[in-house]
Amino acid sequence: MKTASERILSAKSGRDARAGDVVVCEPDLVLGTDASAPMAIDYFERMGGERVRNPSRVLFALDHYAPPSTAKTAAFHDRVRRFAAHTGIELCEVGAGISHQIAVERRLARPGDLVIGADSHTVTIGAIGAFATGVGSSDIAAAMFTGKVWLRVPQTIQVTVTGERPPHVAAKDVALTLVAELGPEGANYHALEFHGEALGALSLDERLVIANLAVEAGAKAAIFPDESVDAGAGARHTRRMEIDLTRARPVVALPHAPDNVVPLERAAGTPIQMVFLGTCTGGRASDFRTALEVLERGGGRIAPGVQLVVTPASREVQLELLADGTLAKLTAMGAVITTPGCGACCGTSGMIPGDGMNVLSTANRNFKARMGNATASIYLASPEACAAAALSGRIPDPADL
């Protein structure tokens, strides 16, 4: 029996694709960003490309430099706009949101689809049952030039999810724990496939968080297969592992690696000067509602000396939060609301922490200098823990949640 990856890549390559084979596939969706599309356009032109083979399958999102903070990044945007207009590619403007979030919201990818994106967090889309993987700019160029991409068919790690989550344990906690268990390259060249009775209790938003963080263990794809591609336990998996949600606990990733995970109580009390709510991990409406609830329950007063930065993952999220009053309440508390997109996550736009600052963030990466300042220390946790830190100015103890 084939794994979900083998099934999808067989269908997209027209070959009997098995783990280890290198195949040339036709992707259903090709995503580029303002951080990767300018280079892709260069490669495309150097390939001799004029006409994009499949413009209706390509989407560019201006998400990393949203809004542009320099004339140079504004020039990247103009280049992408001109190319998109010229070739008939749809462009998602500044403020529309993060490429893989838009793809999910607009249902541009379906279960069984092959999605490539020049953004490592493209894996997020695996939550809906697609094979979605991050590639480079040259791959996007090749896909525009030929309609194709080369891929090595990955081995698969089957992850069985069982049990019931205790209160105050978020999908983020489950995902960080999984990354720590696998290690920073534990899933390198592999796809993760999620199965098990407990999946039914995970919302789409929660699946997106787990698929998103899988790349921090090196995963090529993280698939929650639907019945069309799910071979279940019969498929030939390289490895099996189990997540027992009953044992899951609130955790935090310490600087400077997302797999540097410890129980939340081990870091409790660490002073925090910036709290960042947002990104393709923690920037969905449900995340901000959870955070708001914690903030309101705690009196709604942000601790002196703490900056609270709020960045919806997309305009759709922003509209939802405007409609239900969440953003108004957060603004009244003193939060800084920034343009939908990647925001402060990778130091390309938005708030940059000051020297020596400690940041508690709902994002997925905490590498040194990630947010644009090498002297800052970034801690990663759930929206609930981040909101609690905004109230107290410290990493909370699980008992305080």
Place this chain on the structure above:
Amino acid sequence: MTTIQFTGRARRLGDDVNTDYIISSTRKRDTLDERELARYLLETVDPAFAASVRPGDILVAGRNFGCGSAMEVAATVILAAGIRAVVAASFARTFYRNAINNGLVPVECDTSEVRDGDCLVIRIGEEDAAVTNERTGHLTSALPLPTFVREILEAGGLVPFLRRGGW
């Protein structure tokens, strides 16, 4: 197919060198010109690194080289610094494919004995690959490259490969 061969001075790095460390996203905001960006190669790891690189040097890393973001400039900035090959105990997959697609040779083998400054000879044949350390005299066998991947590398990357009508 021909044999790919390089000789160069080893520049030693550790495990889990991510693409943000290879070239910071903040630098990439200012320019995409690799020659300009090459001045900041690996600055988060060692601010003096870029100035000390000589053309022909070989990057030598531990496990999971190039993890994190898929940004391709992490591969092209290494080439722009005059480095043609990276030897690592393992590569993150996005970096690996970006290297191949740009003609930067990724060599996967045990690097635990390599010290900064060692002279290495890399040889990649059709069926086998190996790295010889001239200081120790040791020959370490490396993972051979799949034919499909070698074809792209030998063409000099995805651009020349597709220009010649590949796929």
